[in-house]
Amino acid sequence: MAAYVSAGIDIGTQNIRVGVALGVVPGEYPLPKMLGFGTAESKGLRQGCVVERKEVLKNVLQAVRSLEKNTGIRIKNVSLAAGGIGLESFFSSAETVVSRADLEVTELDINKLKDACEKNIPSNILLNKRILHVIPILYKLDSKTVLGDPVGMKGAKLEVRCLFISIMEKYLDELIEIIEEGGIETVDVVASPLAASLVLLSKQQKKAGCALVDIGAETVSVIVFENNTPISLEVFPTGGNHITNDIALGLKISLEEAEHIKTGGLTAASYPRKKLDEIIEARLSDIFDMIDGHLKKINRSGLLPAGVIFSGGGSNVSGIDELARSYLKLPAKVASIQKNEQGALKSNHITIKDAAWAPVYGVCLLGSNVSAEEGRIYHVAQKAGRRIKRILKQFLP
Template identity: 40%
Template sequence: MGIDVGTSNVKVVVMEKNSETALPRVVSTGLSASQGLRRGYIVSPAETANSIRDAVAQAKKAANLNIKNAFISIGGAGLQGVHSKGSVLVSRADHEISENDQKRSISQSEAQLNRNSSSYLLNREILHIFPVSYKIDGEPIMGDPVGMKGEKLETETFLITYPSQHLSNLIKSMELAGITIDDAIAKPWAMSHTLLNRQEKEVGSLLINIGGDTSTIIVFEEGVPISSEVFPFGSNHITYDIARGFQVPLQEAEELKLSYDSDSSIKRKLTNIIEPRLSDIFELVEAHLHKINRVGLLPAGIIITGGGANLPRIDEIAKKALSLPVQLCQPRFCEDPKFTVANPIWSVAAGVCLANLSGKENSERRGITSKSIGNGAKKVIFNWFKKLLP
């Protein structure tokens, strides 16, 4: 069972392995309106627990299963990506690089991050560490360094972190809802499992999830994530703009936003509200691509998902703003298009399941995952997440 707690909704997906096809099968889903969240942060764990309980109850009833354990996603405005580097001397006398050397080098990148910015991890937890590139004796190499020879191994890593307090609130909400957490995964990494195939990750792509209060991006190159960011704008802001522009209640504004089949005068007014706000979001995406020197350099282009992916003409607006190929994507399980959950709002919850159903292949793709536990939440989190430690 995968649980995605978003600002607008709590989504639950129950999946199982199919022994006949070796592909996963969606057993059931559950959906409830989110309570107790602001900008993706849980501000009232008790209220959020009620929403989680409702969505889980739907999924359990539909599946006719009594499920208490779950894999969860972690996201919101506090999710951050940061780069670091670590280096070690090769331990073997014959200078052959071992898996232990590789792990030590990756661990050193975390230590280096602490040395470079002693306060950065003071109130943050490391969710994932992805090795991005390697150097042996100062020379860049392609692929895995294990088995190669040299005196010094250097690793550049990409880390995804999250505020300790907000992680603690998410855990508390799950506990109050009667859920035992088996594993956790950052939302952008989770959604990549259902929305990107191997080729898209290799050649270069950007995946954007336009949620309620935030929009989250993750950039892939050579099979691994190289950057991620969360922007404080989502489809709810468009709803608010429509409510003000038409002077109607929020529920009616939401219906107007998604229908787009009104008469020509209303449609024109909607266009004048929706398109500028979407353009603002894609300007932030372009600024991020400038920052990482990837403008126009992602052959697989932009893949749009989340509830905001249902907005009219969003693909055309993105293509015009970013000058890259754009596609609207439904979840794809194991790269087989017939295994889909039709609406992109399910991509994160399904991705959390897939990341943990994929077994060995997935663990190799996701690199080495670690947890750095803050003092306040250490005792609570450690037992649940100890298997994420190297």
């Protein structure tokens, strides 16, 4: 069995996180052994979009150098966990006639169907966007629902409904260019909520139906699962910084104090507890309204047995799970990284339990499960302008 190293990076609005993992191929898709981590404060981004290029480059290099110092490993390429306001999802459907004379469905039929599915997307929806993932939600063969992969079955007409996850092309281009300016090649791009779900959600939760809600500094992302398959993704332009700002304004204190109070780093004994709770609840209720609005749009409001799982820096707000249960009428909990045999996600120097690291861990996990040759297949050929088309086999219905 050959071991090799994969690296992942998450360029957030508040923090940049980098990780490197030792993977094993072939195998049973084991959790990779994390060799080390690096982090740096993030400046120069707004809601995941680059606004000060030089500042972002400096911070990326700082995080990478921190990782290299901790591990002694030179980082030459990374997989990028892409997030921010530019992420979104939409559906498309298509049908095709099975090509073989004996009516057996082949991979050729599946690929032809997915291409047709993409062609059926209205041009205005794809304007300025790049497709990251194409995930089959439902197959039908001769109008009958197929549970799983239809390859090998027999029928005349094959239909599919796919979930497409896309990102604003300009936002992604700028991040990849910045990484390359730092002397590092981007070999793959994965939507951040999808990467985090591989680490934070159990298969049981994804089968029953759940929503993973990441409350970042300036955005809130929601990815919904059912039957072990993602069925929607949406990002809202609000986040943990808005809670901090509300506390600072309401209590007439500095942003630094407000942030410490929000995350429990300082006691609020010298401030009116009732007023503080009202400030936090008002902002969280706005966020919950957005989440519930999305669930209503996809007909899942109050209908997710595994409930809502919160992650990201904003999920550290005390009592967020209790408030969510009240507002969303669903089970709710704060996520934790699915632990390895040692009980936590460990590196040579630090122990990582913070779910905010999940996107990095997730892309490392994906990177450790493909060979170097496959990595080249999924390479983001930025200069050639090719569209990223990664089908995640873990999410086949």
